[in-house]
Amino acid sequence: MIEHLELFFKSIFIDNMVFAVFLGMCSYLAVSKKVATAVGLGAAVIFVLAITVPLNWLLDQYLLQPGALAWADGSSNGEGFSGMDLGFLSFIMFIATIATMVQLVEIVVEKFSPSLYNSLGIFLPLIAVNCAILGGSLFMQSREIETFGLAVNYGVSSGIGWFLAILAIAAIREKIRYSNVPAPLRGLGITFIITGLMGIGFLSFGGMLTGGDEEEVSPEPTAQVEEVKTEDAKKLADNTKIVE
Amino acid sequence: MGLLSKKDAKLITDPLADNNPITIQVLGICSALAITAELKASLVMGVAVLFVLGIGNVVISLMRNIIPSKIRIIVQLIVVAALVIIVDQVLKAFAYDLSKTLSVFIGLIITNCIIMGRFEAFALANKPWQSFLDGIGNALGYAVILIIVGFFRELLGSGTLFGIPVLGDPIDKTGVYSLGYENNGFMLMPPMALIIVGLIIWVQRSRNKALIED
Numbered sequence: 001m002i003e004h005l006e007l008f009f010k011s012i013f014i015d016n017m018v019f020a021v022f023l024g025m026c027s028y029l030a031v032s033k034k035v036a037t038a039v040g041l042g043a044a045v046i047f048v049l050a051i052t053v054p055l056n057w058l059l060d061q062y063l064l065q066p067g068a069l070a071w072a073d074g075s076s077n078g079e080g081f082s083g084m085d086l087g088f089l090s091f092i093m094f095i096a097t098i099a100t101m102v103q104l105v106e107i108v109v110e111k112f113s114p115s116l117y118n119s120l121g122i123f124l125p126l127i128a129v130n131c132a133i134l135g136g137s138l139f140m141q142s143r144e145i146e147t148f149g150l151a152v153n154y155g156v157s158s159g160i161g162w163f164l165a166i167l168a169i170a171a172i173r174e175k176i177r178y179s180n181v182p183a184p185l186r187g188l189g190i191t192f193i194i195t196g197l198m199g200i201g202f203l204s205f206g207g208m209l210t211g212g213d214e215e216e217v218s219p220e221p222t223a224q225v226e227e228v229k230t231e232d233a234k235k236l237a238d239n240t241k242i243v244e
Numbered sequence: 245m246g247l248l249s250k251k252d253a254k255l256i257t258d259p260l261a262d263n264n265p266i267t268i269q270v271l272g273i274c275s276a277l278a279i280t281a282e283l284k285a286s287l288v289m290g291v292a293v294l295f296v297l298g299i300g301n302v303v304i305s306l307m308r309n310i311i312p313s314k315i316r317i318i319v320q321l322i323v324v325a326a327l328v329i330i331v332d333q334v335l336k337a338f339a340y341d342l343s344k345t346l347s348v349f350i351g352l353i354i355t356n357c358i359i360m361g362r363f364e365a366f367a368l369a370n371k372p373w374q375s376f377l378d379g380i381g382n383a384l385g386y387a388v389i390l391i392i393v394g395f396f397r398e399l400l401g402s403g404t405l406f407g408i409p410v411l412g413d414p415i416d417k418t419g420v421y422s423l424g425y426e427n428n429g430f431m432l433m434p435p436m437a438l439i440i441v442g443l444i445i446w447v448q449r450s451r452n453k454a455l456i457e458d
Contacts, residue, residue, distance in 0.1 A: 020434055025273040026357040088333060091351050092325040099318050131355040138348035184449035185442070188270060192442030199435030 024132030053155030286394030290387025
């Protein structure tokens with residue numbers, strides 16, 4: 001339970017899709033002129049992330065990871081299917097899943113809920129090429145999210161983070177039309193700078209889960225360094241093996 | 245310009261300034277800004293996009309008459325994804341540290357709006373050679389912005405360029421550090437990339453008034 005809560009708040013505030021890693025910036029800048037459209041796109045992003053991240057998690061666990069194919073012939077220790085590593089296919093698998101899911105969601109929503117379709121409809125095709133969606137799946141893979149439940153949680157909460165960001169910038173842009181912004185900065189320029197300032201604000205959430213500066217500051221970085229070192233060593237060993 | 249006609253040359257030079265993909269068309273910001281804390285990473289990202297966009301534009305342009313328009317998005321995505329896998333594997337083989345730094349952002353070239361945007365707007369309607377030039381031009385326009393941002397962030401944030409100290413040693417207090425200068429660690433934080441791009445837009449639009457919005 002506690003790891004669910006932790007992941008939830010972490011993905012919304014600390015690792016916010018827009019402010020921490022700049023994902024989905026194109027649609028974030030293009031569709032944030034009015035609050036109403038921003039809400040529509042934000043909702044569509046939550047929806048699609050909640051579906052695609054868990055699906056890609058399943059693909060990653062049972063097809064793509066090194067040794068993930070062991071279930072196919074019951075082998076182990078790198079014999080038969082368990083020795084295969086299809087990791088290089090992940091980009092193409094993820095994007096294909098996303099593109100088909102978006103189409104499927106569009107068809108299903110159109111059939112069963114025309115009112116939802118009317119509010120989401122125009123945004124759904126846009127979403128297939130929204131970096132936030134593919135980014136969600138790729139971060140899910142690189143952060144090694146452990147269980148299916150956590151993957152669902154990660155999809156929903158990072159979607160909510162994106163929703164919050166686009167809602168906030170749309171509200172600010174509606175108001176800023178009445179301000180006297182220097183002419184060359186109007187429109188795009190000031191939006192960039194405001195997003196930067198909001199990002200600085202969101203940086204302050206950084207200490208939220210570590211309990212401030214007092215504890216857990218020193219053990220964490222060293223552990224991380226060790227992790228990277230062993231990983232590099234492993235990689236090096238792998239490489240030398242290949243050379244041999 | 246012996247090799248290029250005037251119209252072809254314009255395809256390359258236009259996106260460098262007055263029709264820049266990042267500052268004017270607002271495309272491709274997604275996967276770019278997070279990696280500009282170092283100049284080297286920015287440069288590699290620029291080259292990767294150059295490769296993907298140059299080749300991808302040609303491939304799409306060659307296939308433009310046989311792609312059914314209903315499934316063109318999927319076809320485009322597959323072409324980009326295949327090219328990006330090549331880039332990713334090459335980086336992993338020859339520059340492993342760098343591919344660790346760029347992490348998921350190489351994969352995100354797939355959804356980089358510049359690439360889809362150029363496929364849709366140019367390659368689907370033009371001949372391969374023009375499409376190639378258009379791809380190169382837009383990727384260069386993108387790379388220029390990345391390199392400017394990367395230059396300022398690395399110089400002001402860690403006092404180095406390509407990892408080589410240029411402002412002296414901050415610990416021994418040599419060079420400008422002996423005058424009391426300090427590195428601005430804040431430049432390495434993600435939000436500063438946005439603010440620097442905002443400033444670039446400001447400078448560009450002050451110089452060319454025609455670009456000012458409403």
